[in-house]
Amino acid sequence: MQQSRLAPKREAVQWFSTATLLLTPFVRVGGESLLRLDASTRTLYFFGAAVRIEEFYLVLLISLLFVFVFLFVTMLFGRVWCGWFCPQSTLTDFLEAMERRIKKGVKNRVVARVARHLAAAALAFLVASNLIWYFIPPAEYLQRLLALNLGAVAGITLVMVTTIVWVDLTYIRRYFCSAICPYGRIQLMAMDANTLTLEFDPDEACRCIGCNSCVRVCPTGVDIRNGFQVECINCGRCLDACRGVLNRLYQPGIMHYTFGRRAAGGGRPVNPRSLLLAAVIVVLSGMLAYATIHRSVATIKVSRGGDGGVRRLPDGGVVNFYTAYLENRSRVPALYGIRVAGVAGEKVELLGPTEKIKVEANENRRVDFMVRVTPAPSSPEKLKLRLLRNETPVAEAEMTLLVN
Ligand code: SF4
Numbered sequence: 001m002q003q004s005r006l007a008p009k010r011e012a013v014q015w016f017s018t019a020t021l022l023l024t025p026f027v028r029v030g031g032e033s034l035l036r037l038d039a040s041t042r043t044l045y046f047f048g049a050a051v052r053i054e055e056f057y058l059v060l061l062i063s064l065l066f067v068f069v070f071l072f073v074t075m076l077f078g079r080v081w082c083g084w085f086c087p088q089s090t091l092t093d094f095l096e097a098m099e100r101r102i103k104k105g106v107k108n109r110v111v112a113r114v115a116r117h118l119a120a121a122a123l124a125f126l127v128a129s130n131l132i133w134y135f136i137p138p139a140e141y142l143q144r145l146l147a148l149n150l151g152a153v154a155g156i157t158l159v160m161v162t163t164i165v166w167v168d169l170t171y172i173r174r175y176f177c178s179a180i181c182p183y184g185r186i187q188l189m190a191m192d193a194n195t196l197t198l199e200f201d202p203d204e205a206c207r208c209i210g211c212n213s214c215v216r217v218c219p220t221g222v223d224i225r226n227g228f229q230v231e232c233i234n235c236g237r238c239l240d241a242c243r244g245v246l247n248r249l250y251q252p253g254i255m256h257y258t259f260g261r262r263a264a265g266g267g268r269p270v271n272p273r274s275l276l277l278a279a280v281i282v283v284l285s286g287m288l289a290y291a292t293i294h295r296s297v298a299t300i301k302v303s304r305g306g307d308g309g310v311r312r313l314p315d316g317g318v319v320n321f322y323t324a325y326l327e328n329r330s331r332v333p334a335l336y337g338i339r340v341a342g343v344a345g346e347k348v349e350l351l352g353p354t355e356k357i358k359v360e361a362n363e364n365r366r367v368d369f370m371v372r373v374t375p376a377p378s379s380p381e382k383l384k385l386r387l388l389r390n391e392t393p394v395a396e397a398e399m400t401l402l403v404n
Pocket residue numbers: 083198217218219220221222223224231232233234235236237238239
């Protein structure tokens with residue numbers, strides 16, 4: 001009897017998720033990283049869109065969506081992130097495999113020890129660099145690193161994160177998953193009686209030969225025969241180990257994955273709680289899609305300019321001074337123009353550089369201009385400004401015309 005093993009699938013998933021985290025900053029869309037927060041321009045580059053700080057309602061929506069997806073996935077699949085996706089587990093597995101090779105190939109104990117520490121330090125440095133790539137593009141990071149010109153914030157972050165990860169990979173490792181990881185603690189709150197868990201089948205307990213293989217392979221030191229324990233990260237190693245032993249005796253393994261522990265009265269992954277969370281996710285996704293589709297590619301804001309004064313003209317007209325701020329939120333430069341809507345019975349003119357204003361991608365450009373209205377109205381009036389991008393209206397702003 002030969003049951004399939006979970007290990008190859010788990011390793012494939014682990015490497016895929018770790019490679020995704022490592023390589024995402026290298027993937028470029030329209031000349032920018034797929035996902036990067038540029039602190040200097042306060043812009044989040046997110047899958048081809050440049051979201052500026054003024055639009056952080058989008059970031060809020062995305063964050064909320066992530067939180068609810070996390071709750072939903074955790075409620076259904078438990079600590080599957082920890083066992084199957086988390087880079088901490090992948091790096092620890094990788095380091096352990098590397099150490100086995102060092103132990104096999106290097107006979108001198110001191111050299112082997114130094115090699116182990118160097119391997120952990122190299123991995124820690126890679127993790128810290130990877131984190132910074134989400135703020136500074138990898139090519140620029142490398143250039144600045146080689147020139148020893150990383151800057152204070154990035155430099156301190158690099159040193160601190162490298163040190164923390166090195167300590168973690170050298171001295172803490174799996175203990176981090178079972179006792180320290182705050183994410184693991186939060187996950188436990190999201191789990192319920194119907195969550196996917198790995199179960200030692202109580203009806204099959206009589207087949208256990210007490211070989212302890214399942215305990216020896218467990219990375220968090222759990223003896224799954226004693227029932228569900230919060231330290232279990234759903235990795236499935238004990239399941240593989242038990243199958244390996246019992247299959248040789250022509251019997252199936254004793255462990256299996258199950259939605260909800262029978263002892264806890266679970267077993268219904270589709271329940272009001274999961275349906276409610278799914279509904280919230282659908283609503284948030286809809287809101288995000290709507291907000292993204294209706295997002296303006298440019299904005300205009302107007303304030304009073306010059307000395308804020310008003311000039312009366314000999315011909316009976318009036319001039320007001322303004323300053324406009326044009327923001328090009330798109331990924332390409334464009335030519336902008338400002339127009340003012342006419343007022344019945346009055347001649348309204350814009351004076352200043354209000355045509356063919358080139359604004360670079362993601363640039364915020366200041367434009368000073370005047371508005372002349374002839375004849376001057378008897379009382380202050382609201383005027384509507386229109387921003388045109390390549391002759392197409394894209395945004396509007398209102399301003400008040402003062403008369404004295
Ligand atoms: S009990 Fe099994 S599934 Fe849970 S962490 Fe240990 S080996 Fe992994």
